[in-house]
Amino acid sequence: MRKPSRQSSGNSKxxxxxxxxxxxxxxxDAINTLLAARKxxxxxxxxxxxxxxxxxxxxxxxxxxxxxxxxxxxxxxxGIARIFQERRxxxxxxYGF
Numbered sequence: 001m002r003k004p005s006r007q008s009s010g011n012s013k014x015x016x017x018x019x020x021x022x023x024x025x026x027x028x029d030a031i032n033t034l035l036a037a038r039k040x041x042x043x044x045x046x047x048x049x050x051x052x053x054x055x056x057x058x059x060x061x062x063x064x065x066x067x068x069x070x071x072x073x074x075x076x077x078x079g080i081a082r083i084f085q086e087r088r089x090x091x092x093x094x095y096g097f
Contacts, residue, residue, distance in 0.1 A: 039065065043074060051080045 020026040035042050046063035049055045055063070061071045075082060 046071075047075065047078055047080055050075070050083065053083055057082070 014020050014023055014026045020029070035045075043064045043066070046055070046060045049063070050057065050060040057068065057071065060075075061068050064071060064074070066074070072082070
């Protein structure tokens with residue numbers, strides 16, 4: 001008989017509480033709670049997505065929960081170049097987004 005892994009037994013403990021339907025629902029809630037509590041994590045994620053050209057400056061601000069002037073300062077301090085519309089169009093064309 002195979003012994004259940006710690007992860008699968010943890011998932012069953014989570015679902016037996018009745019608070020979550022499955023382990024994935026629990027993890028989604030845990031991540032959302034972390035992001036709500038930790039501005040530094042939201043900013044880091046937003047900056048990385050922006051640096052890759054995957055999101056606009058507006059979306060960057062929305063994810064990080066900061067205004068545009070604060071985000072410009074954050075990007076400057078992190079050494080991340082601002083992406084202007086023409087560059088974004090080229091990125092989307094080059095990567096097929």
